[in-house]
Amino acid sequence: MRIVTARIIGLVGLAAYNGWVAAVIGGRLSSSNELLSDLEVVGHPYAAAFSNLDVVAGVLVLVALWLRGRNGPLGIRPEWRWLLAFAVAGIVGGLFPYVCSEGVSAACRTAEWHFQLPRRHYVHVLAGIVEFAAASVAIGLAWRRTAGRRDTVGWIVRGIGVVLMVAYPLIAVAYLTDRLGAFVEPLFFIGFSTMVAVELFEPAPRTEAAHRRS
Numbered sequence: 598m599r600i601v602t603a604r605i606i607g608l609v610g611l612a613a614y615n616g617w618v619a620a621v622i623g624g625r626l627s628s629s630n631e632l633l634s635d636l637e638v639v640g641h642p643y644a645a646a647f648s649n650l651d652v653v654a655g656v657l658v659l660v661a662l663w664l665r666g667r668n669g670p671l672g673i674r675p676e677w678r679w680l681l682a683f684a685v686a687g688i689v690g691g692l693f694p695y696v697c698s699e700g701v702s703a704a705c706r707t708a709e710w711h712f713q714l715p716r717r718h719y720v721h722v723l724a725g726i727v728e729f730a731a732a733s734v735a736i737g738l739a740w741r742r743t744a745g746r747r748d749t750v751g752w753i754v755r756g757i758g759v760v761l762m763v764a765y766p767l768i769a770v771a772y773l774t775d776r777l778g779a780f781v782e783p784l785f786f787i788g789f790s791t792m793v794a795v796e797l798f799e800p801a802p803r804t805e806a807a808h809r810r811s
């Protein structure tokens with residue numbers, strides 16, 4: 598029952614984490630160069646809603662991962678702790694949104710690079726870096742853990758890894774040129790969400806599963 602609860606909570610959290618889909622479908626992005634974090638900038642029509650979604654998503658994913666536990670079918674999964682850090686970083690990012698849209702505003706980018714913005718803007722920047730780094734390390738560890746496996750989990754993890762290897766050069770170009778960020782960032786959100794889903798739905802050790810059914 599605990600694992601089932603974790604999976605339900607986790608799916609709701611992942612739905613909140615991917616609230617950007619509604620923004621894209623609803624035409625809430627002003628430009629293809631806009632970053633998804635720009636949706637939370639103070640003054641945006643739905644800034645509070647998107648910030649709250651990030652906080653809710655982080656809390657739910659954190660609770661879900663904790664309930665699910667760190668053990669997989671063959672023992673401890675080293676990526677589990679990194680995914681906890683990923684969830685915490687998401688919470689912090691939601692609590693401290695950007696103060697201006699760096700994706701579409703040259704003045705904002707200039708002020709950011711010269712450390713002229715309020716501290717909470719940089720808290721969001723650091724939270725985003727930790728979020729991406731923690732999730733990426735988790736995926737790398739999961740890839741190593743499942744190396745050689747030909748089951749569904751192994752193939753999905755390797756698929757996520759390949760997506761990230763393509764996405765990181767693209768996001769670097771997007772940041773350096775301030776172009777097409779709205780097309781590149783979703784690759785990471787989808788990849789990270791899939792990794793969390795794998796962590797939640799991978800079978801538990803047989804003895805543990807049997808104990809929880811009894």
